[in-house]
Amino acid sequence: MHEPTTAAVPAYVADGPEIYRRSFAIIRDEADLSHLPDDAHDLVVRMIHSCGMVDLAADTEISPGAVAAAHSALAGGAPILCDAMMVASGITRRFLPAGNDVVCTLNDPDVPAKAALLNTTRTAAALDLWMPLLEGAVVAIGNAPTALFRLLELIEAGAPRPAVVLGLPVGFVGAMESKAALAAYGSLEHVVVHGRRGGSAMTVGAVNALALGAQQ
Amino acid sequence: MHEPTTAAVPAYVADGPEIYRRSFAIIRDEADLSHLPDDAHDLVVRMIHSCGMVDLAADTEISPGAVAAAHSALAGGAPILCDAMMVASGITRRFLPAGNDVVCTLNDPDVPAKAALLNTTRTAAALDLWMPLLEGAVVAIGNAPTALFRLLELIEAGAPRPAVVLGLPVGFVGAMESKAALAAYGSLEHVVVHGRRGGSAMTVGAVNALALGAQQ
Numbered sequence: 087m088h089e090p091t092t093a094a095v096p097a098y099v100a101d102g103p104e105i106y107r108r109s110f111a112i113i114r115d116e117a118d119l120s121h122l123p124d125d126a127h128d129l130v131v132r133m134i135h136s137c138g139m140v141d142l143a144a145d146t147e148i149s150p151g152a153v154a155a156a157h158s159a160l161a162g163g164a165p166i167l168c169d170a171m172m173v174a175s176g177i178t179r180r181f182l183p184a185g186n187d188v189v190c191t192l193n194d195p196d197v198p199a200k201a202a203l204l205n206t207t208r209t210a211a212a213l214d215l216w217m218p219l220l221e222g223a224v225v226a227i228g229n230a231p232t233a234l235f236r237l238l239e240l241i242e243a244g245a246p247r248p249a250v251v252l253g254l255p256v257g258f259v260g261a262m263e264s265k266a267a268l269a270a271y272g273s274l275e276h277v278v279v280h281g282r283r284g285g286s287a288m289t290v291g292a293v294n295a296l297a298l299g300a301q302q
Numbered sequence: 303m304h305e306p307t308t309a310a311v312p313a314y315v316a317d318g319p320e321i322y323r324r325s326f327a328i329i330r331d332e333a334d335l336s337h338l339p340d341d342a343h344d345l346v347v348r349m350i351h352s353c354g355m356v357d358l359a360a361d362t363e364i365s366p367g368a369v370a371a372a373h374s375a376l377a378g379g380a381p382i383l384c385d386a387m388m389v390a391s392g393i394t395r396r397f398l399p400a401g402n403d404v405v406c407t408l409n410d411p412d413v414p415a416k417a418a419l420l421n422t423t424r425t426a427a428a429l430d431l432w433m434p435l436l437e438g439a440v441v442a443i444g445n446a447p448t449a450l451f452r453l454l455e456l457i458e459a460g461a462p463r464p465a466v467v468l469g470l471p472v473g474f475v476g477a478m479e480s481k482a483a484l485a486a487y488g489s490l491e492h493v494v495v496h497g498r499r500g501g502s503a504m505t506v507g508a509v510n511a512l513a514l515g516a517q518q
Binding site for chain 2: 105
């Protein structure tokens, strides 16, 4: 405990590992994870940790094979394909079990022209550059519903299939619908938070949890 | 509207500016911003947009001069000091009104030794490297409660004063207490989300909103 030097700043825990331990204990005490696969609990605890909301678990849907598929893909060196630079930036590189590549194609110079041609967002157009990497990859979509819709369209059209899709776009227009479409798709291993919640921090928490799990 | 090519993917809005327009309209329709300063509404709309939760407004506290102070500081070229790389990564550089520097000192090679010496987290120790930049800066804390506690300790000890502090750490141990301490501090312009919610995506949404406001 860091002791106060003045009345304006209270005593606080300043030991990083102890903060993690206490946080995870609070989450496991308060969150109801019983409807989720047993091997997904560590994952959901870190997703909750990223957003401060234990009721996130109630909106979370994880396909039964998703966590094992992600661990196996990551241990085997699969790349992590991210829709947003913030997602790519947040992934803790030392957690990755095989020096996995973390890829975000959003700022590729070809993307604006491709978005205009396809009449879609830059984030969705950036996915076309994933094609050579998509087979067996870990896909982490934490920002744009259009990216998740585009992924499903590409797979419908015969694109290679990723090992698992983290479908966690956030927001008010299309986010809920894109996540429902992924969960209903049927043949893709997936991690979804239904509704409006999601985002890059939660997606990073999920990738980091899966990477740590793959190291074990 | 992007029309479906197969039954597996529904029609969706694929026009980026239109997605923003509709999202902000939904937020303004659903969120109660009446307790917040008038000039803070655009800011809170973008914070809500970043997390998908209109009830965030109820936990948000913004000091009456915070938004004007942030606009003035940013227009005058003040640096933006971030506690986490994800926050620094997410800030949209083209929104910045004066090519403002975005600074995160967390990965400075001196930080681990400083954290050990101070018996605190790396994130808190990294703040000591802000000292030459802190006067009149925009401080954006989106991850670590210990960073916010450390900032208040440094200011109590006579450090230069920032123009405004975005106090938005997330989590279960210390986050709520650190934000309450900032709001109670009295003489610092602040933006706070009370409770456990917060995080890097919300903090980026706040900085981006303030940068856009400063351009006007």
